[in-house]
Amino acid sequence: MSARAPEGYDPSKYPPFALTADLVITTVIDGKFSVALIRRGEDPYAGRWALPGGFVGAGTEGSPGESAEDAALRELSEETGLDLVDGGHLEQLRTYSEPGRDPRMRVVSVAFVAFVPYPGPLRAGSDACDAAWVDVDEALGRRLAFDHNTILRDAVERVRSKLEYTTLATAFVGEPFTLAELRRVYEAVWGVELHAANFARKVQSCEGFVEETGEVRRGSAGRSARLFRHAGAQLVLPPLMRPEVGT
Amino acid sequence: MSARAPEGYDPSKYPPFALTADLVITTVIDGKFSVALIRRGEDPYAGRWALPGGFVGAGTEGSPGESAEDAALRELSEETGLDLVDGGHLEQLRTYSEPGRDPRMRVVSVAFVAFVPYPGPLRAGSDACDAAWVDVDEALGRRLAFDHNTILRDAVERVRSKLEYTTLATAFVGEPFTLAELRRVYEAVWGVELHAANFARKVQSCEGFVEETGEVRRGSAGRSARLFRHAGAQLVLPPLMRPEVGT
DNA sequence: GGAATAGTGTCTCTGAGACATTATCTG
């Protein structure tokens, strides 16, 4: 019985939680799987690196408020300038609600993961004294604010596994892209080397994963590469398997 | 910047949300994929079927409060008597935070999915006038309270896909179980018929999925079946694929 | 031409699916 009020609906009777949306914004920069971090300017955890995020607007009389997704999109745009109309992907990760995860008050955080093509350096937001793309492994090694190490770890595993059975790797590259560029996304995120020939065959044999634009990319050494765009399919069946991960 | 208060930490400055944990408790009853629903005794949506759930305790001075997971476990136990020590599985689905999803006030719901062995009929909780196991397809056809149709749809898809690449089917059967019983879980959840011989080979060839107890189950017609228990592995590699679902 | 990168051909091996056969139980 979601949200049933036993008698009368007096909001003051219901425990107040503050709600935030925290983002794990991931991208691939020059072959490195990277995440957007900000450096906190204020206590608690002043000076620590943290995930970007912010409060969800609850609304007042006259204004309807926003969902956690709305808040996440707003934060993503503020932080990176992206709005997902051309490429990129945002999805909910999970919600972190342990009492005590924020030392000040009861804050529940809905965490999101974003997959974006590299949008250039970050601008430090109003409440951060610094912002930067950080290699994921290095970020996991830092002591982040709040429970953000846990959130980041969960997000990294989500991204890695989603590349196996979805076409979301295309969200990391701008269109059009070559098959080698797409392969480098997998290699960066999974930390492995893939067999180029077999990778290309697999991707092209999966209905709706990519389609040729007809153009080629030249300019670098070697034979010019055909260009592709994402062709709409969401799932990869059967999945691409990341090698050697369980053994 | 999760939960940063720009100046001073005055909780009254932060928008109050009520937080609930809603549960999609699934099981397999006699070959039918089923979900626990309760019938609401009070407005809003009095008389409508809904997912079980309840408020998350925020805590007060002296009491620490609980996480959404704590609340979900409490609700699961109240509703079914189960505590997951022997079998069963509970995981977060996602959080639903659209403004207006509850007509009374701003309620954010963290939804969970539970996989449990059939625990017998439900007892109607304090705030429900009825409670029952309902076939999933029938439940999806009803007009449930709040946005519970959406939550249920998301949960059903989660369960179906989780059976592909995890060993969670074992959470639906009591131990020990026969391979035929395990196969009937897949058949019920996916709504397909599986080839018994190939299923048994696949399950046994997957390291750590099941292990023989050495006992057999007799009493029904035909050759007696060997008994198994879950052997600890969480993932099925390569995944079991549900047939014909995309085509 | 030579190095570098893209793309193709093809072989092997594994595993899924289909189906036939054998084994063991109840009545």
Added chain:
DNA sequence: CAGATAATGTCTCAGAGACACTATTCC
């Protein structure tokens, strides 16, 4: 013994991985 259910044997086919080879581009 007949029927039912469990378990095994084996054939075929698709797809992943490995590797050799061809194609095209820049220098």
